[in-house]
Structure formats: C-alpha cells, structure tokens
Amino acid sequence: MTSPILRSTVAAIAFAGAMAFAAPSMAASMTFKANLDGKSEVPPNDSKATGTVTATYDTDSKKLTWKGSYKDLSGAATAAHFHGPAAPGKNAGVLVPIAPATSPLEGSATLTDDQAKALLAGDVYVNVHTAANKGGEIRGQLTK
Numbered sequence: 001m002t003s004p005i006l007r008s009t010v011a012a013i014a015f016a017g018a019m020a021f022a023a024p025s026m027a028a029s030m031t032f033k034a035n036l037d038g039k040s041e042v043p044p045n046d047s048k049a050t051g052t053v054t055a056t057y058d059t060d061s062k063k064l065t066w067k068g069s070y071k072d073l074s075g076a077a078t079a080a081h082f083h084g085p086a087a088p089g090k091n092a093g094v095l096v097p098i099a100p101a102t103s104p105l106e107g108s109a110t111l112t113d114d115q116a117k118a119l120l121a122g123d124v125y126v127n128v129h130t131a132a133n134k135g136g137e138i139r140g141q142l143t144k
Helices: 004-022 113-120
Strands: 029-037 050-058 063-071 077-083 094-097 105-110 125-130 138-141
Touching: 029 063, 029 125, 050 113, 050 138, 094 113
Parallel strands: none
Antiparallel strands: 029 050, 029 138, 050 063, 063 105, 077 094, 077 125, 125 138
C-alpha cells in the first residue's frame, strides 16, 4: 500500500516532467505581407505596375525570409529594398537590399535589433525602383 504523500509526490514529478517536454518554444514565426503599387509611393505616381511581397520573420533567429513578384513596371527594375523605419506616407532609408531586383523576388537576411523593432512596429515598407522612377515605382507597407 502506497502512502498518499508518496503518490502525490510521484504525480507532481511526472506532471512537471511532462510539462517540460510539452512547453512551447518561445520563438515565434510571424508572417507579413505588402501589396505594392504606385499610389503608395511618396510621392504617389500613376504607374500601372503592381506587386506583392510575403515575408516571414523568426523572432528567435531574427531571420527575415521573403518571396514576391511584380509586373508591368515602366522599365527594368534598377533596385528593390526594404526601407524603414517609416509609417505609410513617409520615406526612410534602406534597411535591407533585395538582390537581385528581378521578379520573382526571393531572399533572406538576419535583422538587427533596430530593424526587427521597426518591422514589428509596422514601420517597414518594400519598394521597387526603375530608371523612370528613381525614388521607387511601386511600394507597399509590410503588415501582419
């Protein structure tokens, strides 16, 4: 016959052990999307081009991975970048270059703490530049 104290102790140890293996990881994978167009550029333009970028951010490794595409630019893309920190309607410097800038876009980068903070705050945008639109032909804000 087992004492109630011994049974309670064994049960508590078994429960703690099970919880240690069942506890979720603190890392999270977050998905962001941007719809790119000329009216979102600052200043806006009348480009008929459109595009999308989907990005995944791993909070543990700080790795940003992206895929995207665009169509109907006024000419060949001369560059593409993630910019920030900037709210919609504001411009900012380059955070991460996207190379090559040809569609489809695909790549990854490890973000600094400041870059990650801007991304999580919604203050990062993507734009694609052309010779006719040196500041950017199409742009879209990354949102969760």
